[in-house]
Amino acid sequence: MVIAESIPTLLQQARTGTHICRIKCVMTSSASLMQTPAQNFCRQCGQTVETRVPPGDSLPRQCCNHCGTIHYENPKMVLGTLAVWEDKVLLCRRAIEPRYGLWTLPAGFMENSETTAEAAQRETDEEAGAQIEMLDLYTLISVPHISQIHGFYRARLLSPDFNPGEETLEARLFAEAEIPWEELAFRTVRQTLQHYFADRKTGHYPFRSFDIIGPPPK
Amino acid sequence: MVIAESIPTLLQQARTGTHICRIKCVMTSSASLMQTPAQNFCRQCGQTVETRVPPGDSLPRQCCNHCGTIHYENPKMVLGTLAVWEDKVLLCRRAIEPRYGLWTLPAGFMENSETTAEAAQRETDEEAGAQIEMLDLYTLISVPHISQIHGFYRARLLSPDFNPGEETLEARLFAEAEIPWEELAFRTVRQTLQHYFADRKTGHYPFRSFDIIGPPPK
Numbered sequence: 001m002v003i004a005e006s007i008p009t010l011l012q013q014a015r016t017g018t019h020i021c022r023i024k025c026v027m028t029s030s031a032s033l034m035q036t037p038a039q040n041f042c043r044q045c046g047q048t049v050e051t052r053v054p055p056g057d058s059l060p061r062q063c064c065n066h067c068g069t070i071h072y073e074n075p076k077m078v079l080g081t082l083a084v085w086e087d088k089v090l091l092c093r094r095a096i097e098p099r100y101g102l103w104t105l106p107a108g109f110m111e112n113s114e115t116t117a118e119a120a121q122r123e124t125d126e127e128a129g130a131q132i133e134m135l136d137l138y139t140l141i142s143v144p145h146i147s148q149i150h151g152f153y154r155a156r157l158l159s160p161d162f163n164p165g166e167e168t169l170e171a172r173l174f175a176e177a178e179i180p181w182e183e184l185a186f187r188t189v190r191q192t193l194q195h196y197f198a199d200r201k202t203g204h205y206p207f208r209s210f211d212i213i214g215p216p217p218k
Numbered sequence: 219m220v221i222a223e224s225i226p227t228l229l230q231q232a233r234t235g236t237h238i239c240r241i242k243c244v245m246t247s248s249a250s251l252m253q254t255p256a257q258n259f260c261r262q263c264g265q266t267v268e269t270r271v272p273p274g275d276s277l278p279r280q281c282c283n284h285c286g287t288i289h290y291e292n293p294k295m296v297l298g299t300l301a302v303w304e305d306k307v308l309l310c311r312r313a314i315e316p317r318y319g320l321w322t323l324p325a326g327f328m329e330n331s332e333t334t335a336e337a338a339q340r341e342t343d344e345e346a347g348a349q350i351e352m353l354d355l356y357t358l359i360s361v362p363h364i365s366q367i368h369g370f371y372r373a374r375l376l377s378p379d380f381n382p383g384e385e386t387l388e389a390r391l392f393a394e395a396e397i398p399w400e401e402l403a404f405r406t407v408r409q410t411l412q413h414y415f416a417d418r419k420t421g422h423y424p425f426r427s428f429d430i431i432g433p434p435p436k
Contacts, residue, residue: 037262037287046259046266056384058344059329069255074294075328077367110293111277115360115429116367126276137358137427142333149295149334166274207425209355211333 036073044069075147078188079119080107082196083132085157088173089193091180092127095169099185105152105192106130106171120153128171129163132156139192142211150188154196154205187212254291262287293365296406297337298325300414301350303375306391307411309398310345313387317403323370323410324348324389338371346389347381350374357410360429368406372414372423405430 042049042064049062054070062071082105083090091103106127110119117134124130135154142149162171174180176197184190191212199205260267260282267280272288280289300323301308309321324345328337335352342348353372360367380389392398394415402408409430417423 037260037289039261041259041261041264042255043257043259043261043289044255046264048264071255071261072327073330075330075332076292077295109290110367112291112293112365113362114293115362115431116358116427117360117429118362137425140334140355140358142335144331144333144336147330149328207355207427209334209425211335213333 039071039073042067042069043071073147075144075149077110077116077119078107078148078150079110079116079123079153080105080150081120081124081132081134081153081155082138082192083124083128083130083155083157085160085173088175089179089196090124090128090130090157090162090171091174092164092167092171093169094167094185096167101169102183102185103180103189104185105189106168107150107152107189116151117153120151120155124155126165127168129165130171131158133158136205137207138205139188139195140207140209141188141191143188144211145214150186152188152192187216257289257291260285260287261289291365293362293367295328295334295337296325296366296368297328297334297341297371298323298368299338299342299350299352299371299373300356300410301342301346301348301373301375303378303391306393307397307414308342308346308348308375308380308389309392310382310385310389311387312385312403314385319387320401320403321398321407322403323407324386325368325370325407326385334369335371338369338373342373344383345386347383348389349376351376354423355425356423357406357413358425358427359406359409361406362429363432368404370406370410405434 039049039062041047045064045067047064047066049064049071051060051062053060054063064071090106092106093103094100106124107120108123108127110116114122116137121132121134124132132155135156138152138154140149140151160173164171179193181190195208196205257267257280259265263282263285265282265284267282267289269278269280271278272281308324310324311321312318324342325338326341326345328334332340334355339350339352342350350373353374356370356372358367358369378391382389397411399408413426414423
């Protein structure tokens with residue numbers, strides 16, 4: 001799971017300023033965390049772009065005055081699983097930044113040409129080397145300050161044996177009492193786990209859609 | 219709602235070919251429908267990019283050999299509402315391509331810095347000028363051949379008066395027997411409506427997540 005929680009977006013900046021801003025877009029730091037490099041040049045023709053509200057639009061976009069291309073930026077989906085073996089949940093310890101060394105449910109950016117379930121299953125295989133049977137989508141969480149939506153499927157592990165990939169230091173099963181709550185990488189993971197353990201008492205796992213607004217307290 | 223249903227993606231092309239392809243990326247037609255213009259040049263430094271699998275990755279990406287930027291492409295979310303007044307559903311007749319003149323639930327691309335519910339409500343306002351009370355997320359539909367995920371919330375109309383925006387020829391309420399099934403713009407709209415009218419018989423509207431695989435028959 002690649003994620004960033006502290007980078008102001010161009011749109012946020014634009015909404016708090018004038019609606020028509022002709023400054024050149026500069027988004028430098030931590031681009032790799034966002035998967036969104038700075039948009040200085042037109043991807044179609046290579047000329048510089050400027051930020052303005054196109055005709056008929058209401059938000060500033062990065063526009064090419066040479067070929068007319070408008071470059072839209074949209075939120076990204078992160079999909080993963082809450083995979084269970086007996087009474088235990090699979091967590092992965094991150095071998096990459098951000099949150100190196102902290103624990104997460106296996107998850108990552110959805111790729112083009114996938115379904116949400118395929119993305120969740122692929123990420124579980126890539127990060128944990130875990131074989132699973134997919135169950136229902138369980139949580140869908142908007143995280144607007146980083147322009148992401150995180151979705152977690154419940155899943156059944158077909159084996160307690162894992163083969164972690166390069167992004168994972170360790171893949172391990174945790175009983176509820178063993179969950180490293182203070183060492184979880186992301187709030188979407190924490191809240192999904194909290195809902196899961198509460199729902200498990202009833203045996204009923206309703207789909208849950210909610211938001212996490214703003215960066216975490218420091 | 220902007221959408222395209224027939225454009226093969228770079229990833230699809232790459233998956234059926236070699237994993238390391240050094241051809242220059244050329245995606246021309248209908249870029250505006252996809253909101254995804256051709257990626258010929260690096261958005262960060264303006265140099266040409268090449269398509270190859272970066273180290274540690276498993277899929278081809280558009281890579282800049284000059285500044286090292288890797289340009290990821292990810293699916294886009296389309297959010298909308300199924301908004302109801304008494305026993306009638308709000309539909310909008312499209313004033314834009316694709317599917318000009320056909321009927322849709324109000325929906326469109328989620329913007330950065332929004333929640334999914336905010337996106338659905340904004341699109342309903344922009345396309346229909348409809349004032350609504352948002353209810354639960356009802357359908358979430360992967361459409362992998364166009365790398366989109368469509369989500370529809372149920373909503374309650376606060377008034378039967380509309381003020382359609384530029385993308386809408388007409389906003390109108392339809393009873394079940396009046397739905398123009400043969401003139402609906404998108405299969406995600408059709409299937410959401412079908413589920414809704416079936417569920418309405420029971421008064422119970424469970425969340426539904428499913429996929430629509432492949433383009434529609436011609």
